Amino acid sequence: MAAPEIKALTFDVFGTVVDWRSSIAREAETFFADHGIKGVDPVEFAVAWRALYNPSMQRVRSGELPFTKLDVLHRMNLDELLRRYDIGGLAEDDIDHLNRAWHRLTPWPDSVEGLTRLKQRFIIATQSNGNIALMVNMAKNAGLPWDVILGSEVVRHYKPCPDAYINCADALGLPPESCMMTAAHNNDLVAASQQGFRTAFVLRPSEHGPDQATDTKAEHDFDYVADSFTGLADQLGCP
Amino acid sequence: MAAPEIKALTFDVFGTVVDWRSSIAREAETFFADHGIKGVDPVEFAVAWRALYNPSMQRVRSGELPFTKLDVLHRMNLDELLRRYDIGGLAEDDIDHLNRAWHRLTPWPDSVEGLTRLKQRFIIATQSNGNIALMVNMAKNAGLPWDVILGSEVVRHYKPCPDAYINCADALGLPPESCMMTAAHNNDLVAASQQGFRTAFVLRPSEHGPDQATDTKAEHDFDYVADSFTGLADQLGCP
Numbered sequence: 001m002a003a004p005e006i007k008a009l010t011f012d013v014f015g016t017v018v019d020w021r022s023s024i025a026r027e028a029e030t031f032f033a034d035h036g037i038k039g040v041d042p043v044e045f046a047v048a049w050r051a052l053y054n055p056s057m058q059r060v061r062s063g064e065l066p067f068t069k070l071d072v073l074h075r076m077n078l079d080e081l082l083r084r085y086d087i088g089g090l091a092e093d094d095i096d097h098l099n100r101a102w103h104r105l106t107p108w109p110d111s112v113e114g115l116t117r118l119k120q121r122f123i124i125a126t127q128s129n130g131n132i133a134l135m136v137n138m139a140k141n142a143g144l145p146w147d148v149i150l151g152s153e154v155v156r157h158y159k160p161c162p163d164a165y166i167n168c169a170d171a172l173g174l175p176p177e178s179c180m181m182t183a184a185h186n187n188d189l190v191a192a193s194q195q196g197f198r199t200a201f202v203l204r205p206s207e208h209g210p211d212q213a214t215d216t217k218a219e220h221d222f223d224y225v226a227d228s229f230t231g232l233a234d235q236l237g238c239p
Numbered sequence: 240m241a242a243p244e245i246k247a248l249t250f251d252v253f254g255t256v257v258d259w260r261s262s263i264a265r266e267a268e269t270f271f272a273d274h275g276i277k278g279v280d281p282v283e284f285a286v287a288w289r290a291l292y293n294p295s296m297q298r299v300r301s302g303e304l305p306f307t308k309l310d311v312l313h314r315m316n317l318d319e320l321l322r323r324y325d326i327g328g329l330a331e332d333d334i335d336h337l338n339r340a341w342h343r344l345t346p347w348p349d350s351v352e353g354l355t356r357l358k359q360r361f362i363i364a365t366q367s368n369g370n371i372a373l374m375v376n377m378a379k380n381a382g383l384p385w386d387v388i389l390g391s392e393v394v395r396h397y398k399p400c401p402d403a404y405i406n407c408a409d410a411l412g413l414p415p416e417s418c419m420m421t422a423a424h425n426n427d428l429v430a431a432s433q434q435g436f437r438t439a440f441v442l443r444p445s446e447h448g449p450d451q452a453t454d455t456k457a458e459h460d461f462d463y464v465a466d467s468f469t470g471l472a473d474q475l476g477c478p
Contacts, residue, residue, distance in 0.1 A: 147385075
């Protein structure tokens, strides 16, 4: 039997659609300048913040924490970083503004054009660990033309937990085989594939900066491998 | 203190954005012709199907049923109607196709233009009792430019249950006062208002056909009253 037609592309967002590292560094640099904070490297700060991301979700995956939105996890992690770097005396509104830097991430140069083309033929959905407000605000700010915001807050699970994929396909009313997970991360695609999703690897060689050592290539037999969303649109015949 | 700025418009969909009555009647008419079903009036069938909508959600609201997607409730109600009208011998795929008529509803003439204008200034979200797949497929089919699909399946409650509104604002990361419920139904707006939402009544005088007797005018002191989405866009200063 032929594979079912692909109806929906579901996208990892942080790193795949948007460049979190340089965006957070830029926001941190501005924030530090505005608040007279000296001696903290903004790129190091961005990387340190992101390094707390997975361990904080792991506390949810393990059941140690009940389901908690990423905005809240980001804030817990930011508070930890502010202590670590001995940054104090900030107003609550200012800390909240910095925490929402994740709502203002900048897309990779091909993201908007590629998504716009892919949207003509497929349902395009976020399947991110980001919460709904974060994804909506990012989309409004960056012009990302999503058909639907899915992901952690809708399915109440964090990737790569199997239910994060199964419940996403179910929300779309589609069998997993009609959904294609699209990501710059081998582990996300492998986890999706194990639940029956089709897979598209999109290379983002500078997500982790100039010396990136992980996800520098597709390490498995994915259905599609591309170096941009526009390249993926070409391969999928989206004009 | 001034009222907080409106950031998001949340929309009732069935009746407010799309014309379910004539769309379902059209689908039923085609279906009956294709399957040699005679003697059933398509408009009567559409109205009878819709009449089972609220009672079926009430079984969820009351706790008699666990949360059940509208696609499933629609199908239970369709099965009941097929028995009532003594329509038998249909293939499962055909019944499923008819059930998905709700995914193919036609917008009112001003809906796409009005939403497109409103989207320039506000987050536009569905806040419907429809499930995610239904809303996504309807949007793809009809060109409805939603920023985000919220509503029953995301919040796990059916309107006018208070949590259906509270959880929707929470998902957007907004206080209810920054959200404006937009609907053609007085009761939906009253329920939203009771949870702190701003309100916009949009008149849809033929939702229930030429002799419509309910929701023929705004019956309460809503924030905005319009006779189309383009009229609402005018009032809200959306070019």
